[in-house]
């Protein structure tokens with residue numbers, strides 16, 4: 001699903017209004033109703049509501065929400081914050097529609113701010129996507145005060161003060177919301193870790209924006225939905241056999257890190273691969289044969305580290321390399337030989353990324369259109385560069401994938417999947433329980449399995465990252481976030497496949 005920029009959001013609103021031949025106030029009413037529908041599911045009328053409206057249409061939403069919540073028996077206090085600027089026509093209209101039981105209180109100085117009741121919910125309707133400069137002055141005073149005293153803040157559309165799709169200047173105040181309820185689509189800002197403290201949990205509510213506009217809009221940024229992923233999942237056919245589902249080769253494990261190989265191998269098998277061969281250092285032989293009996297094993301000549309490239313790779317369909325391999329010279333040489341000689345698709349993770357990051361020669365050998373990198377932010381920094389902020393990092397991610405014609409999964413809360421064409425897809429599954437050693441090795445196994453089964457590299461990235469997060473979410477359902485370990489993710493992968501198939 002596309003993520004729109006702030007100007008595109010305005011265009012989408014305008015096109016909807018013109019196609020449906022409705023007044024803009026009607027779209028605002030729809031938006032307010034959608035917000036109130038969400039709000040009523042979350043809060044009961046016992047909870048007092050304090051609404052802070054700014055001068056534009058976001059403020060107008062706040063006014064319409066005040067009227068609708070009052071009709072639904074909520075106790076509403078309404079504050080109009082204005083430093084003397086003009087208000088929008090739809091703001092004015094909704095001001096006139098307010099029932100007399102909801103008298104607006106003007107806030108033109110911070111001295112006008114009144115204490116917020118203990119159990120109240122604050123609705124932030126100061127600014128939305130029309131924010132045109134960093135928030136300072138009176139508005140910043142109100143925002144700072146809310147951030148200090150509001151027990152619970154719900155932002156309409158976007159936390160006030162936060163830029164929709166670019167870096168917010170440091171001097172601007174930003175609302176720290178507990179929930180953000182965005183109209184129709186999430187904003188790019190919601191996917192970036194630096195904004196967690198502002199956005200809180202985000203939700204979207206449909207307001208019926210023009211499907212034609214959404215279909216035609218050009219955006220390099222998308223987010224992954226369950227429906228799209230369901231469409232990618234290939235069925236297993238009746239007369240298929242293990243050869244149908246590909247033969248994966250994993251090069252992984254090292255002294256003290258055989259667990260990484262076990263996790264990657266188990267995940268690869270649970271990822272549906274037909275056959276799996278694992279090449280590990282010789283000390284891993286017993287470990288793997290015992291822990292993963294379904295996998296075939298090729299012990300390396302070297303006891304502790306991978307050192308020898310297999311003579312023939314013909315029978316394999318995909319190679320995954322990296323988990324637990326370390327950064328020994330021998331292993332670096334092997335990696336160089338692999339990059340120079342193979343024409344198989346490669347999933348490159350962990351120390352294999354670090355080895356490539358340390359060598360321009362290895363970078364130059366990367367085969368075009370054949371590689372998926374799966375760095376976490378630190379590995380990304382080594383492989384690509386350090387960034388000043390997360391918008392810059394997204395641009396560097398796109399540029400790297402364009403130059404090297406590779407795919408990359410930049411792992412995190414919303415892992416970003418980048419393609420050589422310059423598109424970035426944000427994942428929407430997963431949870432903080434997955435922030436534990438070994439979950440990345442599991443992802444490498446899953447991606448290698450999907451590529452070996454014939455999914456394109458892009459499909460494998462999208463589907464693999466989604467399923468990995470979904471398995472993590474299902475694991476959270478049984479063991480919770482705190483105790484979750486990487487093996488739990490593998491254990492819930494079967495359920496993740498089944499859930500996606502059924503949904």
Ligand SMILES: NC(=O)C1=CN([C@@H]2O[C@H](COP(=O)(O)OP(=O)(O)OC[C@H]3O[C@@H](n4cnc5c(N)ncnc54)[C@H](O)[C@@H]3O)[C@@H](O)[C@H]2O)[C@@H](O)CC1
Pocket residue numbers: 010013014024025027028029031032054055056057058059061085086087088126127128129130131132133134135136139156157158183
């Ligand atoms: N018809 C529409 O266009 C719809 C708009 N909707 C709402 O409208 C919002 C966008 O409304 P607007 O475009 O009116 O913009 P906003 O309400 O976000 O803000 C614009 C107003 O704030 C002022 N302003 C901007 N930055 C400021 C700053 N840093 N300090 C002080 N004043 C500042 C502008 O001069 C203008 O008066 C959306 O986020 C959404 O909440 C929804 O009601 C859906 C329909």
Ligand SMILES: Nc1ncnc2c1ncn2[C@@H]1O[C@H](COP(=O)(O)OP(=O)(O)O)[C@@H](O)[C@H]1O
Pocket residue numbers: 350375376411412413414415429430431432433434435436437438439440441442443468
């Ligand atoms: N807060 C989080 N929310 C969702 N997913 C997360 C979170 N933290 C980590 N993950 C996921 O867990 C995995 C961690 O990978 P990585 O850091 O490489 O771990 P390791 O190297 O220990 O295997 C990634 O797929 C990442 O997206």
Ligand SMILES: [K+]
Pocket residue numbers: 058124125126127128155156157158159160
């Ligand atoms: K807002």
